Each structure stands twice: as structure tokens, then as C-alpha cells.
Amino acid sequence: MNTIKSLSKFLTKYFTFFVILVALLAIFIPGPGTTLATTKVGNLSAVSILLMIVLFGMGITLTPNDFKRVARNPLQVILGTIAHYIIMPFIAFLLVHLFGLTGAAAVGVILVGSAPSGTSSNVMSFLSGGDVALDVSIGLLSTLLAPVMIPTLLKLLAGKWVNVPFSSMFFSAFQIVVIPIVLGIIVHTIFKEHVQKVIEIMPLISQVAILVIILAVLSANSKTILAVSTLILVPVIILHNLLGYLLGYGFSKLMKMDTPQQKAITFEVGMQDSALASTLAISFFEPASAIAAVMFSVWHNISGSVLASLWKNHTEKAPD
Template sequence: MDKIEKFGRFVGRWFTLLVVLWAAFNYVLPQTSLWIVPKTAYLLGIILFGMGLTLKLEDFERIIKKPIPVIAGTVAHYVIMPTLAWLLCLIFQLKGATAAGVILVGSCPSGTSSSVMAYLAGGDVALDVSIETLSTLLAPLALPGLLLLFAGKYVAIPTTSLFVSTIEIVLIPIILGVVIHSVFGRKIERITKALPLISQVAILMIIGAVISANHANLFTASTALVIPVVMLHNLSGYGLGYLFSRVIRLRDPQRKAITFEVGMQDSSLGATLAMKYFAPAAAIPSTIFSIWHNISGSVLSSYWRNKTDNKAKSNSEKEQTFVLKNEN
């Protein structure tokens, strides 16, 4: 198990690069992951079951004890990202399944990798996990409702089917994971050490499946605008999330957590639902988002971490200088 955990940390360190390389490999050899296409919902269930296994009752108690930052972050996520997606579709005049795919990824709960980015940036990881948990639990209601509101003019929205599927794919695996963790307690902790690696492999498989399924339409004139739209969507989410957290006067670690929770989406869920209910082209924005937000999140977390380290170093040097002056 120690070797698996060590390998998981290695994969996590290079995950962004692996995502890019794996996507490129499947674009060149699209037949590689075609067999995964019908199984993406099961892979996402595995990821969310793993998330449930890592949750403790304390995570839910924290939401109850300190609800305001958690609720504020969750509301910001579900207001900012779908609205941004809708506005970008209007500005760039996206149509049909492509527009629906942009709005779909914008309506998803926050991404599972946001807590990693918050940790690397020195953010409030507990707040991050709480917002991620609440936004995911609300997904069966929020996602179909937001799609109906923002994407109804582009494609037909099967709200009932989306509601049921989101419960099956999202809620049931999470609840099952929480129950198993509650029943077995510490006995399950050895298994949870392997969960990051399992989740990363599952995400890579989903990305490979979507790239393979959309190989012919990935870089066509009709989807050429998706890349800048996705990049603007993600970066604007970071910016507005950070601005929102400043407006409500949260501390710096909390601002970092909310920035990642607003800007990063559960793109694996978006890709899975797009493949199931819409045209294959609707899964392209989620796939590009999955690749891009890992890159942008890594850059932003590194910037914040370096800024914190430099500030700490500067303060330490000032203290040493002050001590030396007093001694003299």
C-alpha cells in the first residue's frame, strides 16, 4: 500500500502533464479509448465513491457550525459560473450542442482537484472541502435547473432524466462512501491512501474516452472557439470568485479556497452527462476544461505559494535584522 501511495503522489505531482500527453495520445490514436465511452458513468461513480470514503461526519458538522462561508462560496459557484458560460455563448455566438456543452460544464459542481490546488496555494482546505461537498450534494437540483434556465434555447433539456442520473452518478456513490467510512472507520483508512491514484486514473480514462469519441470534430471550424471560451470561463471564474471573497471580507486562506471552488468545475461529470444526453460535441467543452483548469490551477497555486514563501522569508529577514540591531 505504501508503494501505491508513493506512486499516487508521483502521478499527482505530474498529473497536469499526464492529462495533456494522454489527450494528445488519444487524439493521434483515437481507437485507444473508444471502448471506455459507454463506461464513463461508472468511472465517475468510482471517483465520487472515493470522495465519499474520504468524508467524515466532521465535514458535514463543519458546514452546520460555520455555514456562512460555505453557503456563500456555494452560491457564488452556482451563480458566477453558469452566468459566465451563458454570457460567453452570447458574446462568441455559440450555437447548439457546443453552447449547451459550455453551459453544462458551467453548471456542474466544483471540481474535485480544487482542494489539491487550495492546499498547494496555502488556502483554507477545510472550507474548500465543505463547499465542494455542498455543491456536489446540490447538483441533482442545481444542474438540471440551471441547464433549463440557460441552455433551453440551444437544445432540449431532459430535466427529469438529468435529475435521476445525477442522483445515480453523484449522490448514491458519495452517500455509499460516507456510510462505509462511518461503519468501518479506521479500517478503511489504508484503502483511502490509494484513492487519489484511482481517481486520477479514472479521470484520465474519461478524458481519453471523450477525446476518442470526438476525434473528428475536436478541431473543426465549429468548435474552434471553444478553447478561448473555456479559458476565459475558467479565468473569469477565478477572478470573480476572488473578488466576491474580498467583498464579503474573508481572510486570505478563505479567499484562495473560494477562488478555486468557483473557478474549477467537475468537468468529468459534465463530459459524462454530455455523452449520455446530448451530441458528442457537447462533451468537448468539458474535456478542454478538464485539461485547462489543471494547468491554470497549478500555475495559480504555485504563484500564491511562492508569494507566501517570499513574504515569510522577507519577514524572517526583517526580524533577524531587528534582533541584530538590538544586540549591537
């Protein structure tokens, strides 16, 4: 078990490096990832199952106390979730029109903007000295709302480029997102301390699963990822993420939150669940619409790591 913990800490510390490495492998050796991207188990894709494992891991770490914590401080959690679902879709919509994106590219950017908070934000908040409890609470609420928010925002903001199958997307997102989380909570509630060993290895399993999802989605688009028409997404993704941080931070300052809360809100707003966005893109739209999500996944792990490090160093150097 100590070996697994050490491996998990190592992977967490160098996760950005592994994301970049997997991205390069997907582009230059796409065969294995492409096979995985097209594999199905019943009516679910292999990528969907991997994401369900990640979210089950999230659920199994939750206890009734986590929901009590949300109930004790609902305003900050609700405000953070509202900020996330207003700021990121709004930025996505503006950037799509500013850069003249259409079709799959536009749908992909808006789909990323409509996704819930990314799981990586919890790690970044912890590393920067942010309010991790608030971070996790916002992530949980935004994820549970995803089956409704994603198709609603897509229909509103991307309806002119693509037909959004609202009911199908709702039930798919519910199946992929809510059911695994609820099952995880049930397992934890029933078995309690007996699941501790499982909880200890879930971060490692989740990180590996996310890397494999990136490999699969990027491999499926390896022929177009370096095309000139695709490279226009690079500045769009960078701006989307950085403006999310900036406006999330500005919102938390406006709400007069303390410094740890400001850090949590910043990461919760600016970092997206790109794995969910890419999974839904592959399931419902053109494969090319998943490219923005994969690019976002690579970039926000880089920018999040840098911002967390800068914040941490600034805090350590600050006078008592």
C-alpha cells in the same frame, strides 16, 4: 502501500502533464478510448461508472466530523456555493452569446458552467496554502446540489438550443453523484479505521479514473476536436475559467474573508467538475457537447497549477 503512496504523490505532482499526454493520445490514437466511451454495463456507461468510483472515493474519506465542520461555519460554505452556482453559469451564458455559439457548442459550455466544483480544486487549494477544509466543504455541498442545479440551470440558460430532460437528468445525476458519496460515507462510518488502507489508495484510483474519462470523451470526439468550428471553444474555455477565478477572488475580498479562504473560494468558483459535465453530455446530448468539458478539464488543471504555484511562491517570499 508505500509504493502506492509514492505513485499517488508522483501522479498528483505531474497531473497536468498526464492530462495533456492523455489528451494527445485521445486525439491521435482514439481507438481504445472510443471503445470505452461506447461501452455500457447495464444501463450505465463505463464513463459513468468511472465517475461513480471517483465520487465513492470522495465519500469514503468523509466522516461525521466533516459535516460538523460545515455546521459550525455554514455561512462561508453557503456563500461559496452560491457564488459558484451564480458566477460560473452567468459567465458561460455571457460567453456563449458574446462568441455567437449555438447548438452543441453552446450547450456544452453552459453545461460546464452549471457543474459543481471540481475535485482538482482541493489539490490546488492545498498547494497554494488555501483553506482546504472550506474548499472541501464547498465542493461537497455543490456536488450534493448538482442533481437539482444542473438540469435547472440548463433548462433556464440552454433551453432554446436543446430539450432538457429535467427528471431524467435529475435521477441520472442523483445516481451518479449522490449515491456513491452516500455509500462511501456509510462504508467509512461502519468500518471506520478498517477502511484506512482503502482511503490511502483512493486518490490514486480517482486520478487514474479521471484520466481515463478524459481519454474516453476526447477520443469519442477526436474527429471534430481540431475542426475550425471547435477551436472557437478554446478562448471561450480559457476566459470562462480565468473570469471564474477573478470573480471568485473578488467575491471573497468583498466578503472580507482571510487570505486562505480567498484562495479556497477562488479555486472553488473557477474549477468545475468537468468529468461530471462530460458524462452527462454524452448521456443526454450530442457527443460534441462534451468537447467543452474535456477542454475545460485540460485547461483548468494547467491554469490551477500555475495559479497555485504563483500564490505559494508569493506567500513564501512575503515578509513575516
